Amino acid sequence: LLVNAANLSFLLEEDEEGFSILEPIPAIASELMLSWIDSLIDSKEKERLSRWWAHYVANIQRYMMATKERERMYLADDILDVYEHYMEQTNDTSYYELLLQKLLPYSANRYNYVLLKQRQYKKIVDLYMLADMTAADIHPQQLKMIEQHDRALLLPLYHRAVMRLIESKNRASYR
Numbered sequence: 001l002l003v004n005a006a007n008l009s010f011l012l013e014e015d016e017e018g019f020s021i022l023e024p025i026p027a028i029a030s031e032l033m034l035s036w037i038d039s040l041i042d043s044k045e046k047e048r049l050s051r052w053w054a055h056y057v058a059n060i061q062r063y064m065m066a067t068k069e070r071e072r073m074y075l076a077d078d079i080l081d082v083y084e085h086y087m088e089q090t091n092d093t094s095y096y097e098l099l100l101q102k103l104l105p106y107s108a109n110r111y112n113y114v115l116l117k118q119r120q121y122k123k124i125v126d127l128y129m130l131a132d133m134t135a136a137d138i139h140p141q142q143l144k145m146i147e148q149h150d151r152a153l154l155l156p157l158y159h160r161a162v163m164r165l166i167e168s169k170n171r172a173s174y175r
Helices: 002-011 015-022 026-043 046-058 060-066 069-090 096-102 108-118 121-130 140-168
Strands: none
Touching: 002 015, 002 026, 015 026, 015 046, 026 046, 026 060, 026 069, 046 060, 046 069, 046 096, 060 069, 060 096, 069 096, 096 108, 108 121, 121 140
16 A cells, blocks of 8 residues: 555655655665666656655665665665666766665675776775775785785785684694
């Protein structure tokens, strides 16, 4: 019943009413809003689209937490796919990095790619630290790129790798 009322509000362009109807059902609201946002992208309704994105992004953590753990990666991918569709149509990238940050850890690979393109190596290392990774976990080519930019950025990752080897307390680790 709520979904039907929300659909009707969307069709009648009563967006604020639609937001309030969907408030108590965040798991359903998330997928429903994504489909509506996608249709707004196709119909090029920029004003409504900006309202829906702003509302969606403001509530994204709530939507993620209302989604089952095993489905969050898929939801994050869906959100980013819809936003990439939006970027193709509008050339507006204003929410992209914010979305990538809010969707961590599910958006880590895409965020890492964006940071690499922007040559934001400090943020890349911070992302790896947040993911509890060491230098041993990172692709050698990427390590080389960061090292060429600023070798000191990698020290925390190497330190973590060494500490883990020492903590394992076996002969092979000491070598």
